[in-house]
Amino acid sequence: MVETILEYQELQKNFGGVVAVNKLNMTVDIGSITSIIGPNGAGKTTIFNLTTGFLSPTAGNIKFFGNSINQLKPHNIASLGIARTFQNVQVFDNMSVLENIMVGRHLRSKSGILSSTIIPPFLRKEEKHIKREAEKWLEFIGMADDSQISAGSLPLGKQRMLEIARALAMEPKLILFDEPASGLNARETLAIGELIGKIKESGVTVVLVEHDMELIMDISDIVAVINFGTRIAMGTPAEIQINEDVITAYLGD
Amino acid sequence: MVIRDYIFLGIFLLVMACVPLLLKNDYYISIFVFASFNCLACIGLSLLLGYAGQISLGHAAFIGIGAYTSGYLTTQFAWSPWITMFIGVVISIIIAIAVGVPSLKLRGHYLAMATLGFGAILYIVAVAAVDITGGPAGLNNIPPLNLFGLILDSDKKFFFFSWSVVVIGLLFALNLINSRVGRGLRALHGSEDAANSIGINTSSYKIQIFIFSAVFSSIAGSLYAHYVTYIDPGPFGIMHSVLLMTMVAVGGMHKIWGAVIGSLLLSLLPEFLSFSTGYFKTFGIEYKPDYDTLVYGIILLSIMLFLPEGLYGGFSSAFRAVKNIVKRNGKKAKSSS
Ligand SMILES: Nc1ncnc2c1ncn2[C@@H]1O[C@H](COP(=O)(O)OP(=O)(O)O)[C@@H](O)[C@H]1O
Ligand SMILES: [Mg+2]
Numbered sequence: 001m002v003e004t005i006l007e008y009q010e011l012q013k014n015f016g017g018v019v020a021v022n023k024l025n026m027t028v029d030i031g032s033i034t035s036i037i038g039p040n041g042a043g044k045t046t047i048f049n050l051t052t053g054f055l056s057p058t059a060g061n062i063k064f065f066g067n068s069i070n071q072l073k074p075h076n077i078a079s080l081g082i083a084r085t086f087q088n089v090q091v092f093d094n095m096s097v098l099e100n101i102m103v104g105r106h107l108r109s110k111s112g113i114l115s116s117t118i119i120p121p122f123l124r125k126e127e128k129h130i131k132r133e134a135e136k137w138l139e140f141i142g143m144a145d146d147s148q149i150s151a152g153s154l155p156l157g158k159q160r161m162l163e164i165a166r167a168l169a170m171e172p173k174l175i176l177f178d179e180p181a182s183g184l185n186a187r188e189t190l191a192i193g194e195l196i197g198k199i200k201e202s203g204v205t206v207v208l209v210e211h212d213m214e215l216i217m218d219i220s221d222i223v224a225v226i227n228f229g230t231r232i233a234m235g236t237p238a239e240i241q242i243n244e245d246v247i248t249a250y251l252g253d
Numbered sequence: 254m255v256i257r258d259y260i261f262l263g264i265f266l267l268v269m270a271c272v273p274l275l276l277k278n279d280y281y282i283s284i285f286v287f288a289s290f291n292c293l294a295c296i297g298l299s300l301l302l303g304y305a306g307q308i309s310l311g312h313a314a315f316i317g318i319g320a321y322t323s324g325y326l327t328t329q330f331a332w333s334p335w336i337t338m339f340i341g342v343v344i345s346i347i348i349a350i351a352v353g354v355p356s357l358k359l360r361g362h363y364l365a366m367a368t369l370g371f372g373a374i375l376y377i378v379a380v381a382a383v384d385i386t387g388g389p390a391g392l393n394n395i396p397p398l399n400l401f402g403l404i405l406d407s408d409k410k411f412f413f414f415s416w417s418v419v420v421i422g423l424l425f426a427l428n429l430i431n432s433r434v435g436r437g438l439r440a441l442h443g444s445e446d447a448a449n450s451i452g453i454n455t456s457s458y459k460i461q462i463f464i465f466s467a468v469f470s471s472i473a474g475s476l477y478a479h480y481v482t483y484i485d486p487g488p489f490g491i492m493h494s495v496l497l498m499t500m501v502a503v504g505g506m507h508k509i510w511g512a513v514i515g516s517l518l519l520s521l522l523p524e525f526l527s528f529s530t531g532y533f534k535t536f537g538i539e540y541k542p543d544y545d546t547l548v549y550g551i552i553l554l555s556i557m558l559f560l561p562e563g564l565y566g567g568f569s570s571a572f573r574a575v576k577n578i579v580k581r582n583g584k585k586a587k588s589s590s
Contacts, residue, residue, distance in 0.1 A: 052450060078452035086450075092443030094507075095436070103440045107452035109433050113461050116432035117425045121255055130433065163447075170451055 004066075005030040005174055005205050006051070011060035013046055013229070020046040022229035023060070028174075028222075033196065033206040035216045038226035039249065044209040045087055047226075048176050052084050053077040064174070079107055083172035085163045087179050087209075093152025097143065100151045100162055101134040104169030108133070134169060141165045141195060157188035164195060174205045181212045193219055217241065225249065258427045261510060262420070269416050273409050281524070282408040286480060288520035289415040290316070290473040291500060292513055296419070296426050297469025299501045299512035304430070304438040305462040307357070310494045311368030314375040315467045317489030318345050319474025324392040324484050325385060334398050338475035345471035346464055353463040358456050360445070364463065372491050379486035391485030398479045411480050418476065422469055426509050429465075438462065442507075499549060503556050505563025514564050519549070 006028040013021040020043045028034045036044050049055040051062055053074040062069050069077055092100050109126050111119075121127050138144050141161045146154065151162060160180055167175055177196065181189040193215050200206055200219075210216050216223060217237040225233040225240060227249045233240060240246055276282050294312055301307050322341035326332045352371050356363035379386045386392065398405040398414070405411045429435050440448040441455045448455050478484050496519065504515020523545050533540040560567040 054446065054449070073454075074446075074449035075452050075454045078450060084450050086447065090444040090447040092440050092447065094443045095439055099436060099439075103436045103448070103453070104451050106433065106437060106440075111433050113429065113434050113465065116434040117429045117465075120424075120428050121431040124432070126433070166447075166451060 002029040002031070004028065005064065006207070007061075007063040007066075008047070009061040009063065011047070011050065011062060012058045013043070013050055013055060014058045020229055021050065021057075024226075024229065024231055026224055026231055026234070028205060028207055030205055031200070031203065032221040033200050033208060033219055034222045034224065035208045035210060035220040036224050036226055037210065037213075037216060042226045043229035044226060045178055046229075048084060048178050048207075048209065051077075051176060052082060078170065078172075081170075081173035082176070083167035083170050083174070084176040085160070085167055085178055085180060087182070089156065089159045089163055091151040091154070091159050091162050091166070093150065095151055096147070097149050097151050097154070097162055098131070098134055098138060098147040101137050101165050101169050102130050104137070104166035105130045105133055107170055137165045137169045140168065140198075157184050157191070160184065160188075160192065161195065164192075164199075168199065168204075172204060174207065175199065176207045176209075178209050179211060180208070181210055181215055189215060255427075255431050258431070262423065262427070265423075265513070266420060269420075273412055279408045282412050284521060284524050286408060286412050286415055287477075288517050289412075289419050290477045290480075291497065291520045292419050292516040293415075293422050293473040293476075294470040294497055295500050295504075295512040295516040296422050296509060297466030298497055299504075299506055299509055300426060300429070300438070300462050301466040302498065302501050303506035303508070303511070304435070304442055305459045306442050307459055307463065308362060308365040308498065309368045309463070309466070310365055310491060310498070311352070311372035311375075312466065312470045312497050313489045313491070313493035314368075314372040315345050315349070315470035316474035316477065316493070317375060317379060317486070318348065319471035319476075320478040320484050320489070321379065321386055321392070321474075322471075323475040323478040324395045327396050327479075328392055328394060334396065334475070334479050338472060341471045341475050342468050345467045349464040349467035350460070353460045357459040357463060360456075364459075368494070369491065372494055376486055376490050379489065386486070389485060391483060392478075393483045395478050395482045395484065397482065398476075405479075415476055415480070418472070422472075423509065423513065430509065434458070434461075496549070499553050503552060503563060505560075505565035505567075507562060508565050511563045511565035518564070519552075522548070522552075 004027045008024045008026045011021055011024040024047065036047065038044055046055065050057050053072050053076065057070055064080060064082065069080065092103065109130050111124065111126055135144070138147060141164065143158060143161060146158065151159065154162065164180065180192050184192065189212055196206055196208065197219055208220065220237050222234065223237055223240045224231055225246045232245045232249060233243045235243070272285055273282055294316060298309065298312055301309055319338070319341040322344055323334060323337040326337040326340060327334055352367050353364065356367040380389055400414060403410070405414050437448065437453045437458055440453060441458060445455055500515040500519045501512050502515070503519060504513065505511025526540065526545060526548060527542065530540045556563060
């Protein structure tokens with residue numbers, strides 16, 4: 001049996017009267033690409049926000065490697081090895097491309113406020129190490145030429161790539177992508193798909209929220225379909241494509 | 254980026270070293286000494302405002318804590334000013350933790366409220382606790398600093414000392430910005446959510462930077478006490494806290510150099526204005542010192558409207574524009590020849 005990396009148990013999130021996530025039960029296998037699809041407002045982003053500690057559940061449980069992470073803050077969850085990207089891309093546009101990835105090494109480096117104050121940057125070994133690692137990830141996404149450009153001036157496609165590289169620089173065990181292809185053209189979408197495949201190959205588990213069905217069906221191992229915060233179907237891409245409930249949810253009755 | 258900072262630091266050192274040579278009058282040198290205290294406080298404050306994105310309306314109170322700790326302990330117990338300066342720093346750290354931790358744990362601008370209250374309370378204490386602070390009359394006969402046997406009792410001597418302290422503070426702040434912690438702070442400023450998502454404990458960073466900036470202010474306060482040798486609650490009120498924030502904003506809050514420019518400019522401005530009173534008269538305007546506040550307000554407003562990145566930001570975009578024009582003309586000249 002394959003090990004479970006992430007598990008939702010009766011997960012519930014209410015915003016006042018709105019039930020965004022409703023008694024969700026789901027598991028994610030380690031090493032897989034598991035996709036979550038569903039109409040707008042189905043609760044996909046809310047599931048990610050709950051998983052990464054930006055929201056806390058109204059009820060239910062989120063388990064990472066069998067341990068409950070419900071009560072943890074976002075930075076604690078990151079330190080366990082869960083990375084994410086955002087639906088509305090969030091690069092640090094006040095920094096260069098390389099610096100964006102260097103911040104991604106935060107959890108893999110240590111110097112604190114006192115040593116940073118007293119020792120100048122050019123005398124710090126850790127600083128050189130951070131830079132080397134960041135350059136490696138920049139290479140990984142094929143953006144080595146953009147290293148010194150301000151992140152804010154990149155086109156959307158590259159900003160999304162950069163956001164992914166920043167998350168990868170953490171060397172996470174699990175990474176959550178929230179609509180990484182939205183707003184991208186066909187060529188850029190293809191590149192994102194390839195990158196996600198490469199990430200899986202490197203041993204990182206991927207949970208993907210996406211509207212581009214071609215991409216989903218192409219790269220997913222398992223697809224979960226969410227409507228009104230509940231799981232209405234789960235299976236391989238082939239199974240999902242012929243599922244009656246899914247077709248109804250997407251096309252309306 | 255880093256190299257440019259060191260070049261600026263070298264230029265800054267040269268310029269400041271020339272100031273006492275150009276100014277023959279001790280009075281003007283003393284204005285620069287006062288500016289150094291503001292500058293030191295503003296360097297810390299710019300980390301807080303420009304990098305951690307938090308507003309403090311109580312930093313003059315930290316200056317006051319430094320000043321009164323030094324003033325009280327040196328006059329009452331004749332302790333060494335260096336030790337009392339250190340004790341002032343420790344007290345400031347404790348108070349910064351007490352004020353900062355509860356208000357910075359939450360997201361939002363609670364710190365501004367908390368520091369406003371804390372500044373007001375401390376001011377009242379300084380006026381009312383007559384036995385310790387001397388009340389409105391203050392403390393007198395605070396001894397001058399003794400630097401390895403050199404008594405810093407003249408304006409010129411103190412000028413060199415206090416600006417050296419500013420340069421050290423500046424060096425520390427620049428080191429910090431160009432480090433893992435500094436990147437974390439800039440990330441927090443860029444997107445707090447994204448910073449959290451890669452493991453940065455943003456509230457802890459905000460608290461640390463608040464403490465850091467309080468230490469800068471406390472040292473500025475101790476230096477102030479040993480320079481003027483008498484203190485009263487006057488300069489440590491809310492108005493001065495607001496003025497410090499204004500200095501940082503006018504200079505440009507996202508760059509440490511902005512704090513240096515803003516604090517120097519606004520510290521020297523009142524002197525310049527009173528100096529110009531004569532000129533105003535020739536235009537039939539009776540200029541009164543009360544108008545200073547108005548001038549500050551106009552400056553702050555125009556900066557916010559026209560130069561949101563402050564004077565430093567304005568200078569650097571002007572510099573970039575000129576560089577581009579020169580480059581373009583250079584290319585044209587080449588292609589036409
Ligand atoms: N912070 C919030 N406050 C109130 N309602 C929210 C919040 N976040 C999401 N919602 C609501 O929860 C539901 C699910 O939203 P979301 O998770 O963003 O959907 P999806 O990502 O699947 O499009 C929507 O009805 C949305 O309006
Ligand atoms: Mg969404």
